[in-house]
Amino acid sequence: MAFNVTIRQSGRQFQVEADEPVLTAAIRQGIGLPYGCKNGACGSCKGSVISGEIEQRTHSSSALANDEKTRGMALFCCATAKSDLEIDVREVSGVGDMAVRKLPCRVNALERVADDVVVLKLQLPASERLQYLAGQYIEFLLKDGKRRSYSMASPPHHEGPLELHIRHMPGGVFTDHVFGAMKERDILRFEGPLGTFFLREDSDKPIVLLASGTGFAPIKAIIEHAIHTGITRPMTLYWGARSKKDIYLASLAEKWVADLPNFRFVPVLSEPTEADAWSGRTGFVHRAVIEDLPDLSNHQVYACGAPVMVESAHRDFSAHHGLPAEEFFADSFTSAADLVNAV
Template identity: 45%
Template sequence: MTFQVTIETSGHRFPVESGETILQAALRHSIGLPYGCRNGSCGSCIARLVSGEVHYPDGQPDALDGPQDTPDQVVICQAEPLSDLLISVREVEAERDVIIKTLPCRAEQLNRLSHDVMQVLLKLPDTERLQFLAGQYIEFILRDGRRRAFSIANAPHRDEYLELHIRHVPGGSFTGHVFDEMKNKALLRIEGPLGSFYLREDSPRPVLMMAGGTGVAPLKGILEHAFYIGFDRPIHLFWGVRAKQDLYMDELPRKWQEQYPHFSYTPVLSDPATQDHWEGATGLVTDALLAHYPELVAYDIYMSGPPAMIEAATPQFVSHGAQPEHMYSDAFEFAQDVLDKIKRTQQGG
């Protein structure tokens, strides 16, 4: 049986299916509600039940055991509706609403995806969850105070682990440690979520995505989120790597292309090996995108990858009509410097 939940403060409404919690349904319909542990312990997701009735299939959550709890409080990560509901709760609408945390975690699994890319699945303490927007990143805080940033490669609705794609950088002390020394269950410390690289869901514009190397990681998270919420605007992903062996998750976007009619995928090899027998696009991923879309004025553009790629692509895309306010990058600060240079050039400065 399906019930409707209405948020009093905004008027947003969404259906909750039988066996589904309020929070699960809200995330499925891209309604950003606050949460923490997702197991009913922390109280971060408590809302006020204005009207309606709920139940807790696994018993009353621990978050309702405090002396200041009131009968109208509802723990939305555990509560399932028994009727239509009206609730009062703060909504998470953008990165400014997401709480940045410093947390311990464990490298629960290390899976080699290719010769130089490691998938690292981070497990937070049982009482914690990291609420994030698809496309954001976390920073490892190393023992000497240094930090290393990596994008989150999974979508928020699938947050049992934080998925990272770490490429082995020759001479890199941290990535060398990940590949040569780190073991499963290794204890780490992170801060996040960080960044303004996330899907602008309220835009009516079609979407172009360009990734270089492991820059596909945050785009993977954004795409998983987009498919999950039923985002139906056209999306075209261009993924540039050196050779075929570097397309470490090539089967995933190919599967999406078959599954979702509005999604297209173009892998691009800059230096394919003879044994690749490659018949697809070659050269620079930027050129491949422009060959398909020489006029960019109507598009939202998401770029993720090496800063040099974004630095080179930004003025090219602007010269083809792309509007800076509709260009987003996980190297945002660096890209903003490029945009400032473009504006000064256009102004004769």
């Protein structure tokens, strides 16, 4: 059995099968709904159910609170239809033009750039090219049926291998393998491109790029795409990490500063060591943005990294510093651990 889903604002319709998440059906049919993690942890796909009945499956309580449920809100990545639906959710143009595909790839290179970060480069078959938007991600298809998501750090125009930045999560099946057993020429399979985190090029607003840890990866792709396409909007990169070594490509960011008159780079350390001899900014990275830009009403913000950083930035920027809700774009790097407090 299939049900019809109507998006209130545009009137667009698509069909969802019984027991199929609404978001999955939308992606399958090229409908651009906002999303990030696809597992109920980040809240990016949140919207309202105007009419009809859904079943809301397991999700993080921080992504969808009980009071939001009572107001008719839903996470469409883990909501299934029990009837025809009318929903109210912001559509994302552009992503529907990118075909989601399953592809094999070969490990081209593994470069350790920090104690716990590897730059992984993937070579596609000679006859294949992945079309994607800078900022999107792929999902590795593991042998046990599980998936692991990583953003592409290389921009779409790049002719060489796909570049990913992978942080070691001790005890994590995939990252333990990457850091312990993976070698060049290994074969992997992935699905992509996925996600709605990408640069909105129809705006002329100054851009704030906010990264924590390896959240720098999709931010790097966005910056390099902007450079390639000649975008001249002012850009400021705030990159937060624990210590100096965790800003693992600082030299690249400093090169952008030297080459681009409209580009600023602000590294922020939360736990600098004595060996760092750090005289730069410290504390929470999103607080550094607020210190520099107390009025964000005429900016766009692109935030990527740890869920606590993304959530804090979204809350504080919108509630206290004038950022319009529709000008905050985020990719929250969630993991299975983020579903511990699931409901």
